[in-house]
Amino acid sequence: MYPFMNSGGHIAVLLAPAEREVLRAVPILLRNRSADPGDPAWARLRAVGHLDDPDAADRFGDLTAGMLESALTGDRDRLEETLEDDLLDPADAECWLRAIGEARLKVAARLGIEEDGWEGEAVEAELVEITVLRMLGFLQESLVAVLSERI
Numbered sequence: 001m002y003p004f005m006n007s008g009g010h011i012a013v014l015l016a017p018a019e020r021e022v023l024r025a026v027p028i029l030l031r032n033r034s035a036d037p038g039d040p041a042w043a044r045l046r047a048v049g050h051l052d053d054p055d056a057a058d059r060f061g062d063l064t065a066g067m068l069e070s071a072l073t074g075d076r077d078r079l080e081e082t083l084e085d086d087l088l089d090p091a092d093a094e095c096w097l098r099a100i101g102e103a104r105l106k107v108a109a110r111l112g113i114e115e116d117g118w119e120g121e122a123v124e125a126e127l128v129e130i131t132v133l134r135m136l137g138f139l140q141e142s143l144v145a146v147l148s149e150r151i
Helices: 017-031 040-045 054-082 090-111 128-149
Strands: 004-007 010-013
Touching: 004 128, 010 090, 010 128, 017 054, 017 090, 017 128, 054 090, 090 128
Parallel strands: none
Antiparallel strands: 004 010
């Protein structure tokens, strides 16, 4: 069974209790993002406007950081506010999608995952973080599919 489906102009949320529990942790995980350039999650989620010019990239990041953080905070807040809802309007579903994507990037960065294809690699010990990353990927993919049907 898929965790989302279209329902009369809205998105029906059919999450298992464990999936809702993982999503409850997403805003907490994302609010605790440090501004430490040594943190791989911070580096991955920072806007980079100039790939070939580190000084210009730093200036661009400084100028856009506030706007980006404001938008991401809004998405996290909507996820948290609507997490118990059984129906989402499309705008709230898109907030969920962006917050889930941000969480996936943060977890993947901290695990050192930088490219697609990691899912097929053998993992010696199934880390909790890998399980969470897989679940977030499934939820994100399912939500993208349902939102794409609306186009």
